[in-house]
Amino acid sequence: MLFRSLFFDMLANKAPLGWWVPDMDNIPFRGRPQLSEGIGELQRLYNQLAPVMQVRTIHEDGSIEWQNPDTNERVLFAPDTGRVTVPQGWRAEPVYGTTRKLPAGQHRFRGRAAFRLRPIS
Helix, strand or coil: CHHHHHHHHHHHCCCCCCCCCCCCCCCCECCECCCCCCHHHHHHHHHHHHHHCCEEEECCCCCEEEEECCCCEEEEEECCCCEEEECCCEEEEEEECCCCCECCEEEECCCCEEEEEEECC
């Protein structure tokens, strides 16, 4: 679990670990230890969100927002800090770690999660 948490935090900061992780969970490697459960899921998440991760904003509460200025797509990572900030004019739709949708504003949050930010119409 500790390795999975560390991997999530590194991906949220666009600093993935230095080895390639296949698109399947928990595959044993010859000469390497078995990966922690869920690492493949996190690698797929990173591959899905990486194109959006161009400009980073770290909110005062420690939540990490990324934006692609060309497409105006945004994603938000909630590390295990207890709070997450959804920018005004946006709502957060979960893609990892929770099923909780969040309106704009500050929220208390437990655990790690990732969201796609959608503009409020």
